[in-house]
Amino acid sequence: MEIIKRLRNMDRSEKKVYIRELLLNNSLYIFLIAAVIIIQILNPAFLSGRSIVNIISLSAANLPIALGIAGAIILTGTDLSAGRIVGAVACVSASLLQTSGYPNKMFPGLDTLPIPAVILIALGIGALVGLINGFCTAHFNLHPFIVTLSTQLIVYGGLLMFLMTGNNNGQSISGLAPEYTDFIKGSILSLGGTPIPNYVWYSIGITALMWFIWNKTAFGKNMFAVGSNPEAANVSGVNVKRIIILVFTLAGVMYGVTGFIEAARISSNSAATGMNYELDAIAACVIGGVSFVGGIGKIRGVIMGVVLLRLIFVGLTFLSIDSNMQYIIKGLIILIACAIDMRKYLVRK
Amino acid sequence: MKKTISIILTLVLCLSVLTACSGGRAKSTADVHVFYYTYSDTYISSVRSALDRELTDAGISFQDYDGGGSQTTQTEQIQTAITKGAKMIIVNIVNTGSDDAANGIVNLAKGADIPVLFFNREVSDSVISSYDKCAFVGTRAEEAGILQGQMIGEYIMENFEKIDLNGDGKISYILFKGEEGNNEAIYRTQYSVEEANKILEEAGKPPLYFYDESNPNKYLVDKNGQWSAAAANEYMVTALTSYSEERGNMIELVICNNDGMAEGAISALGSAGYNTGGDSKMIPVFGVDATDAAKNLIKNGKMSGTIKQDATEMAELIEELCENVIIDKKPMLEDTEGYNIDPNVNKVRISYSKYLG
Numbered sequence: 001m002e003i004i005k006r007l008r009n010m011d012r013s014e015k016k017v018y019i020r021e022l023l024l025n026n027s028l029y030i031f032l033i034a035a036v037i038i039i040q041i042l043n044p045a046f047l048s049g050r051s052i053v054n055i056i057s058l059s060a061a062n063l064p065i066a067l068g069i070a071g072a073i074i075l076t077g078t079d080l081s082a083g084r085i086v087g088a089v090a091c092v093s094a095s096l097l098q099t100s101g102y103p104n105k106m107f108p109g110l111d112t113l114p115i116p117a118v119i120l121i122a123l124g125i126g127a128l129v130g131l132i133n134g135f136c137t138a139h140f141n142l143h144p145f146i147v148t149l150s151t152q153l154i155v156y157g158g159l160l161m162f163l164m165t166g167n168n169n170g171q172s173i174s175g176l177a178p179e180y181t182d183f184i185k186g187s188i189l190s191l192g193g194t195p196i197p198n199y200v201w202y203s204i205g206i207t208a209l210m211w212f213i214w215n216k217t218a219f220g221k222n223m224f225a226v227g228s229n230p231e232a233a234n235v236s237g238v239n240v241k242r243i244i245i246l247v248f249t250l251a252g253v254m255y256g257v258t259g260f261i262e263a264a265r266i267s268s269n270s271a272a273t274g275m276n277y278e279l280d281a282i283a284a285c286v287i288g289g290v291s292f293v294g295g296i297g298k299i300r301g302v303i304m305g306v307v308l309l310r311l312i313f314v315g316l317t318f319l320s321i322d323s324n325m326q327y328i329i330k331g332l333i334i335l336i337a338c339a340i341d342m343r344k345y346l347v348r349k
Numbered sequence: 350m351k352k353t354i355s356i357i358l359t360l361v362l363c364l365s366v367l368t369a370c371s372g373g374r375a376k377s378t379a380d381v382h383v384f385y386y387t388y389s390d391t392y393i394s395s396v397r398s399a400l401d402r403e404l405t406d407a408g409i410s411f412q413d414y415d416g417g418g419s420q421t422t423q424t425e426q427i428q429t430a431i432t433k434g435a436k437m438i439i440v441n442i443v444n445t446g447s448d449d450a451a452n453g454i455v456n457l458a459k460g461a462d463i464p465v466l467f468f469n470r471e472v473s474d475s476v477i478s479s480y481d482k483c484a485f486v487g488t489r490a491e492e493a494g495i496l497q498g499q500m501i502g503e504y505i506m507e508n509f510e511k512i513d514l515n516g517d518g519k520i521s522y523i524l525f526k527g528e529e530g531n532n533e534a535i536y537r538t539q540y541s542v543e544e545a546n547k548i549l550e551e552a553g554k555p556p557l558y559f560y561d562e563s564n565p566n567k568y569l570v571d572k573n574g575q576w577s578a579a580a581a582n583e584y585m586v587t588a589l590t591s592y593s594e595e596r597g598n599m600i601e602l603v604i605c606n607n608d609g610m611a612e613g614a615i616s617a618l619g620s621a622g623y624n625t626g627g628d629s630k631m632i633p634v635f636g637v638d639a640t641d642a643a644k645n646l647i648k649n650g651k652m653s654g655t656i657k658q659d660a661t662e663m664a665e666l667i668e669e670l671c672e673n674v675i676i677d678k679k680p681m682l683e684d685t686e687g688y689n690i691d692p693n694v695n696k697v698r699i700s701y702s703k704y705l706g
Contacts, residue, residue, distance in 0.1 A: 045590070045591035050591070053590075160388050160415070169394060169398040170388070170393075170395065170397065171640055172642055173642075174612055174645070175642065197620065265582070266616055267578070270578075270609065272577050273579065317584065
């Protein structure tokens with residue numbers, strides 16, 4: 001409505017520019033809608049209830065890690081350790097929640113721990129690595145790229161060692177307790193006869209929490225301030241180091257959540273779990289307008305990015321298109337999204 | 350503050366290096382150096398722990414390396430180990446697609462005049478024959494696929510009515526391939542279906558058909574080349590959204606290049622109410638490797654069968670060859686008459702076997 005009102009008050013050339021800008025700035029949404037329509041025409045099963053639930057649940061599984069990494073990007077940083085942290089947390093959670101009496105139980109002497117305890121451990125591991133990331137970034141003035149490049153290796157080494165301990169001998173960890181898989185994959189609500197896995201609700205809850213943290217707390221506002229101009233933030237009394245540490249710790253907690261969900265979702269956890277997840281998460285963020293120039297980003301953008309990437313995966317699978325194309329399309333989308341983003345940024349400047 | 354932290358970090362680093370060195374087997378001059386293509390592979394990990402045990406028991410000093418899935422890393426590791434004075438190298442090569450990497454490694458060994466033993470991931474005959482102190486221990490790549498196909502064919506013939514959910518007299522299947530350009534994956538993908546079809550044809554049944562007729566490849570591949578459970582899981586979950594019993598097009602058979610992918614597929618089927626053990630409806634799922642996890646799934650009625658490649662047997666054989674070289678100072682392949690060796694080339698074969706629980 002507002003758009004129409006504004007258009008009415010413009011002359012022709014202004015109108016033209018305005019509409020062009022509008023189309024360009026929202027081109028990803030337009031692409032998204034067009035893609036959905038085209039895939040739907042080619043394969044009508046695409047928008048069936050079951051398929052929609054599938055897209056939502058695939059997105060939900062990838063959302064927490066993206067929300068975590070978004071914080072690091074807002075600080076003009078990045079986080080390469082995300083995927084490995086997810087893998088480590090997934091393996092640890094799985095090992096602590098194997099059915100007791102499972103023949104290849106990693107720690108046969110250990111009973112299946114209560115789920116809340118394992119959640120705390122999972123979040124704790126994530127938070128600890130995140131804290132180290134943040135601490136080294138803030139106190140040694142290192143770029144997070146370097147810090148997380150290092151911690152990523154350390155976490156992976158630790159994970160490989162962990163997988164050789166106990167009874168496990170490097171095998172994948174499965175045989176999870178049914179309470180655990182039910183807690184994650186079970187369903188308390190169905191949409192059109194298709195059960196919605198529980199982790200979708202957890203993911204939605206976490207997204208809401210992150211929205212609150214980003215938008216309604218002093219910490220959130222300070223995060224954006226530090227991201228757009230650390231010196232200015234410092235001068236105006238923000239404890240920059242503390243903010244950096246907190247952002248990375250929060251990100252670590254998000255990876256912990258992802259790992260805890262991932263372990264039960266896939267039900268088979270090995271050293272390869274989580275590999276390269278950070279790349280998809282970073283891609284989702286930048287597609288959604290979280291900018292590497294710092295201080296810019298919205299929760300809804302991250303959600304958009306995650307959903308768009310999943311839509312490409314599901315859509316191309318539905319169309320039986322060669323999966324090599326998926327790389328090319330993904331690459332193009334990231335490139336275009338960032339180009340548009342930069343344009344907006346320069347205009348604003 | 351900053352200074353203290355830096356000092357603490359440095360101390361931690363020194364400590365970790367010290368503990369790593371005192372870890373026992375990483376003596377400064379190990380005789381045997383073992384190069385694994387990646388530590389993250391489940392089957393290779395079981396070979397590693399078995400071989401570590403065998404070598405320790407035999408009193409042979411050794412050192413393990415993780416190639417991390419990169420041929421560059423591995424070749425550099427081998428180079429360094431040879432300069433360090435390795436007496437024998439055992440290589441689980443990363444690149445199986447071409448001979449270049451293997452030739453490079455053989456030349457390195459030739460330069461130092463030490464034996465080189467490839468295992469598990471196959472190198473071509475010409476590479477093995479190019480150096481008299483070179484051999485290969487492993488399975489025949491085709492065999493896993495052939496056995497898997499036979500197992501599938503036999504299983505279908507026994508349970509045809511139960512498997513054919515929509516009663517159209519044909520069985521639809523989905524197939525998960527571990528990676529592109531890997532011989533094991535290519536053969537498993539090809540032979541599993543071909544051999545199963547042979548058996549069906551003999552019994553006068555129509556061949557298997559791929560569930561998604563518009564997919565010309567007739568397989569879905571892990572795009573990261575990791576043979577991963579996650580890839581199979583996501584494909585399966587997505588496929589199950591448009592293929593179901595209500596529509597009469599449910600996928601009736603799941604073929605996987607390895608057990609990890611089978612686990613991922615079973616997890617997806619579980620969410621749709623299949624393969625949850627007990628009396629639940631079961632879509633037959635077949636894998637390769639016979640990992641502990643797969644054996645348990647089979648035991649619990651959630652998976653149908655897998656192909657066993659015996660990690661312990663492989664490790665024992667490798668250890669024997671090491672003993673020949675290091676302790677008895679004999680040629681590597683002495684006293685191996687009892688084994689199945691290829692006629693014209695030094696390739697010692699370990700056989701696969703079917704595992705149905």
